Amino acid sequence: MKFFSEENLELAEIIIKRYPKPRSAMIPLLHLAQEQDGWISDDAMVEIAELVGTTSAEVLGTCSFYEMFKRRRVGKYVINVCTTMSCALMGAEELLEHAERRLGVKAGGTTADGMFTIEGAECQAACTEAPCLQVNYRHRYRVTPDQFDSIVDELSSTDHDVPDHGVLSQVRQHIPEDRFVGTVAPENVTSAPAWMHDQGSDQ
Amino acid sequence: MSDVPPNEVTVTINGTEFEARPGEMLIAAADRAGVHIPRFCYHERMSSVGMCRMCLVDVDTGRGPMLQPSCMVPVAEGMVVDTQSEDTKRAQEGILEFLLVNHPLDCPVCDKGGECPLQDQTMAYGPGESRFVEEKRHYEKPIPVSDLVHLDRERCILCDRCTRFADEIAGDPLIQFTERGNSTQILTFPDEPFSSYFSGNTVQICPVGALTAAPYRFKARPWDLEQVESTCTTCAVGCRVGVESSRNQLVRYLGVDVESVNHGWLCDKGRFDYEAVNSGDRLVTPLIRDNHDENQLLGTDWGSALARAAEAIEQAGPQRVGIIGGSRLTNEDAYAWAKLARSIIGTDNVDAQLGDGLPADLVLGLPTATIADACEADTVLIVGPDLKEELPILHLRLRVAATKGQTRIVEIGSIATGTEPHAQRSIRCRSGEAAKTLVALLESDDPLADQLRDGSVVAVLGRASMAESATPALEVASVIRDRLPHATFLPALRRGNVRGALDMGLAPGILPGRTTIDDPSEPLMNLWQTLPEKAGLDTTAMLQAAAVGQLDTLILLGADPLRDFPDRNLAVEGFRHVKTVIAIDNFVTESVSHADVVMPSTAYGEQGGTTTNIEGRVSRLAQKITPPGSTRDDWMIAAELAWRLGGDLGIGSREEIWCEIEQVAPSHAGVTIERICGPDAHEGILIQGSSVKPTLPTPQEPPVVDGYGLRLVSGRKLWDAGTGISHSPSLRDLAEEPTLKVHPGDLQRLGVSSGTAVRVISTRTTETLLAVADDTILRGTAVLPFNQPGGGANRFIDATALVNDIRIETL
Numbered sequence A: 001m002k003f004f005s006e007e008n009l010e011l012a013e014i015i016i017k018r019y020p021k022p023r024s025a026m027i028p029l030l031h032l033a034q035e036q037d038g039w040i041s042d043d044a045m046v047e048i049a050e051l052v053g054t055t056s057a058e059v060l061g062t063c064s065f066y067e068m069f070k071r072r073r074v075g076k077y078v079i080n081v082c083t084t085m086s087c088a089l090m091g092a093e094e095l096l097e098h099a100e101r102r103l104g105v106k107a108g109g110t111t112a113d114g115m116f117t118i119e120g121a122e123c124q125a126a127c128t129e130a131p132c133l134q135v136n137y138r139h140r141y142r143v144t145p146d147q148f149d150s151i152v153d154e155l156s157s158t159d160h161d162v163p164d165h166g167v168l169s170q171v172r173q174h175i176p177e178d179r180f181v182g183t184v185a186p187e188n189v190t191s192a193p194a195w196m197h198d199q200g201s202d203q
Numbered sequence B: 001m002s003d004v005p006p007n008e009v010t011v012t013i014n015g016t017e018f019e020a021r022p023g024e025m026l027i028a029a030a031d032r033a034g035v036h037i038p039r040f041c042y043h044e045r046m047s048s049v050g051m052c053r054m055c056l057v058d059v060d061t062g063r064g065p066m067l068q069p070s071c072m073v074p075v076a077e078g079m080v081v082d083t084q085s086e087d088t089k090r091a092q093e094g095i096l097e098f099l100l101v102n103h104p105l106d107c108p109v110c111d112k113g114g115e116c117p118l119q120d121q122t123m124a125y126g127p128g129e130s131r132f133v134e135e136k137r138h139y140e141k142p143i144p145v146s147d148l149v150h151l152d153r154e155r156c157i158l159c160d161r162c163t164r165f166a167d168e169i170a171g172d173p174l175i176q177f178t179e180r181g182n183s184t185q186i187l188t189f190p191d192e193p194f195s196s197y198f199s200g201n202t203v204q205i206c207p208v209g210a211l212t213a214a215p216y217r218f219k220a221r222p223w224d225l226e227q228v229e230s231t232c233t234t235c236a237v238g239c240r241v242g243v244e245s246s247r248n249q250l251v252r253y254l255g256v257d258v259e260s261v262n263h264g265w266l267c268d269k270g271r272f273d274y275e276a277v278n279s280g281d282r283l284v285t286p287l288i289r290d291n292h293d294e295n296q297l298l299g300t301d302w303g304s305a306l307a308r309a310a311e312a313i314e315q316a317g318p319q320r321v322g323i324i325g326g327s328r329l330t331n332e333d334a335y336a337w338a339k340l341a342r343s344i345i346g347t348d349n350v351d352a353q354l355g356d357g358l359p360a361d362l363v364l365g366l367p368t369a370t371i372a373d374a375c376e377a378d379t380v381l382i383v384g385p386d387l388k389e390e391l392p393i394l395h396l397r398l399r400v401a402a403t404k405g406q407t408r409i410v411e412i413g414s415i416a417t418g419t420e421p422h423a424q425r426s427i428r429c430r431s432g433e434a435a436k437t438l439v440a441l442l443e444s445d446d447p448l449a450d451q452l453r454d455g456s457v458v459a460v461l462g463r464a465s466m467a468e469s470a471t472p473a474l475e476v477a478s479v480i481r482d483r484l485p486h487a488t489f490l491p492a493l494r495r496g497n498v499r500g501a502l503d504m505g506l507a508p509g510i511l512p513g514r515t516t517i518d519d520p521s522e523p524l525m526n527l528w529q530t531l532p533e534k535a536g537l538d539t540t541a542m543l544q545a546a547a548v549g550q551l552d553t554l555i556l557l558g559a560d561p562l563r564d565f566p567d568r569n570l571a572v573e574g575f576r577h578v579k580t581v582i583a584i585d586n587f588v589t590e591s592v593s594h595a596d597v598v599m600p601s602t603a604y605g606e607q608g609g610t611t612t613n614i615e616g617r618v619s620r621l622a623q624k625i626t627p628p629g630s631t632r633d634d635w636m637i638a639a640e641l642a643w644r645l646g647g648d649l650g651i652g653s654r655e656e657i658w659c660e661i662e663q664v665a666p667s668h669a670g671v672t673i674e675r676i677c678g679p680d681a682h683e684g685i686l687i688q689g690s691s692v693k694p695t696l697p698t699p700q701e702p703p704v705v706d707g708y709g710l711r712l713v714s715g716r717k718l719w720d721a722g723t724g725i726s727h728s729p730s731l732r733d734l735a736e737e738p739t740l741k742v743h744p745g746d747l748q749r750l751g752v753s754s755g756t757a758v759r760v761i762s763t764r765t766t767e768t769l770l771a772v773a774d775d776t777i778l779r780g781t782a783v784l785p786f787n788q789p790g791g792g793a794n795r796f797i798d799a800t801a802l803v804n805d806i807r808i809e810t811l
């Protein structure tokens, strides 16, 4: 049973080749898996383990360390309401309660239609714009309960530019062949990397 | 071996100057200086990680004292260390208070209680009271992480010992830290258990009761246990173990750290098969075939059993008696039997190996290497069985050495082995063609050829498959002797004390002390007086002779030829035609059930003496419990038989036997009983030197497989249907049912789909087996494990053939 789509599998192979050791590609591949499904299933971890030549347990260990890798199915839009100090003082609790009422799920839950997951979160480094939240990690500032409703309406329509949960960016980086410097395993590094050479010396 | 001169760095530990080794961690230097620094995560056989902070001490390197984790700080010149300063004490109290925040303190119901580093160090260095009043973490208690290991996450202090072991040492990173922060916990991947052959070691090194071993859980409390140091004889690596018993039952083995052999590790088979010794199925009285009912074995007394045995031996006459087995025996037992056979019965038909090893002259005559030599050689060349399955701790030592870059492993063989993931090169060839492949490699311009020619080489040599004769292995030895004359050898023989049995003369033509029957030592002749005139038969030849009625009495010394000899058909024929079978064993194995006289012998832990590992290292065995029923030591049975045959072995105790061995066995001269009983025996005493000259064949072309045939390859698995495992309740279900593994391409060619039953035809039999596709199998090859529950490969094998081919057909 294969997890990655054919297209993503191809991409995975390219990503693996960017590293001197396949195992180093583990986190990029976890991102790729999350991009494909919106979350990371056990099947995804098993396949990543195979691709990078390690055990599924090792992939689980890495994956579960990062809160932003979701190991349970989440909504298309993950809304994190900041509940840390500045936001709390500015009404984050009310906002979160409103959000729960509006979406009909408790924090941590996902709506039945699979559209929204609502979570309470720690400080999002936008304390001057409290209370704030993130939709798939994109900030929305000084959010009132009313504004929350319009965010939900906006996301429910097609008229917005928030990509599905898991999509890291809308422009994929592509390294052309001639710019790819190749990989050297750390133990085989004998000289400073090219970019550290003097401007004048030949490279 | 480092190039830096040792003892170069002067550090002051608690006011006393100490010469430390450059690069050494402070905690290790303190250990050597006799100053104990408390620790949880540090382990001298694994890398330092600084997880627990228990080892904080005041270190002054000129900038004033600072708390530093001594397991992470290498010694430096002029370093001043105080392990008892006020700050250190406060740090220790603080760390312990933290470690106990989430610890359940369920010591009264914890297996580790009484020998728990957390308990002990809390008593010694802890604050006495905790300020923590909140709710602790709660997890389901305990969860099995494998069939043998249970995990209680509440007790875990996250020291990373088990996970580091699994990754660094065992190479099975199947347990991991998962989640993070307060939720950090050790787990396996869902439905992928920690099924490592070495999992039991994590239980031993866990500094708390988080990991417990299923076979030992709630069996005893540490303060009820007594321990003696002994040597594992489950395989021929000979790991050092601490044998522990409670109420005259073996309850636990612990690995003991010796530099030369096991570094403190044990494999799970060696660690847990003590259950067999305690088994209620043990043979405890002699048995004798019922005169009235052929199918019955009746209990009898020793006198009658010995008389019947002696009668059968006498009636047969020396040429028509054969003795098979002896690798389960101690050196002393083996010597007694070797002496009985030659000087009293008068036969040289003795063989400790069951047609699945290497000829004794090869084992004893080739230049030898130690495990340490192998771990330091430029190249280890493995041509033989899958070491992970057959000699697990040898595999572990080589794996660790290879992953650290101390050696490079090259293997030549026909199947994917446990060595492959860390080998520099794994060269696949068809079974029987290893010598040819090696020659081709050495004649090529492959840089590997230069590496082998120019660097040091240790060859680990054994039988790669039960379905090929010893000849292919002999050919490899001959190529290596010829083209890599600097190479030394480590024989990959599997049975417990097989090396000791050969050293003691339990092989045709071989006498104790690595001498041959044509050239006995003088002291031996003085004591033994007579010897058979010419070399006798090996196991295969004995069974062949028996099958054609040329052998009347067969003595089995802990041997089960019907299950263990590669060719079941031949063994069955031999048994059918022989007049009397005398079996000496711990259990009623299949072969024992066909015997006419059965004598129960003592088992591991019930006998003292010595054993010899594959390197030729003699180490001590310890008696820990009293044997059950009327079982007797094998040497006593030999002595009794001698007496009934009108002779006298002249031995009265194991110590007396050793003294005699030291006198008559040239290679063992100087290894006195004092040395055996002294501190030398901890690391074992390496026996070197031999006067046996091996005979090596010139390589031949093995027969070609015809278009329809598949070459059969059969190796052993760690978990198999062997006697010890079948009688160990915790282990017996670990052995998988046998399947025939074939390359998917071959299956397709034969029109068979994977997972279906097929008819398997060999020259010996036609039977039905499950065929499974496996793309790691070489084309034209079929792999069947040798001895799994539900049927062994021995049914298909002709032991007289160089290699065995089979055909498969759809049903």
Ligand code: SF4
Pocket: B155, B156, B157, B158, B159, B160, B161, B162, B163, B186, B202, B205, B206, B207, B208, B210, B211
């Ligand atoms: S289970 Fe034991 S060995 Fe493993 S991390 Fe926890 S305390 Fe350490």
Ligand code: SF4
Pocket: B232, B233, B234, B235, B236, B237, B238, B239, B262, B265, B266, B267, B268, B269, B270, B271, B391, B392, B393, B394
């Ligand atoms: S490797 Fe062999 S000697 Fe060592 S513990 Fe395992 S069975 Fe015993």
Ligand code: FES
Pocket: A082, A083, A084, A085, A086, A087, A088, A122, A123, A124, A125, A126, A127, A130, A132
């Ligand atoms: S407290 Fe909400 S963003 Fe900092």
Ligand code: FES
Pocket: B038, B039, B040, B041, B042, B049, B050, B051, B052, B053, B054, B055, B056, B069, B070, B071, B072
């Ligand atoms: S022993 Fe040094 S940090 Fe654990």
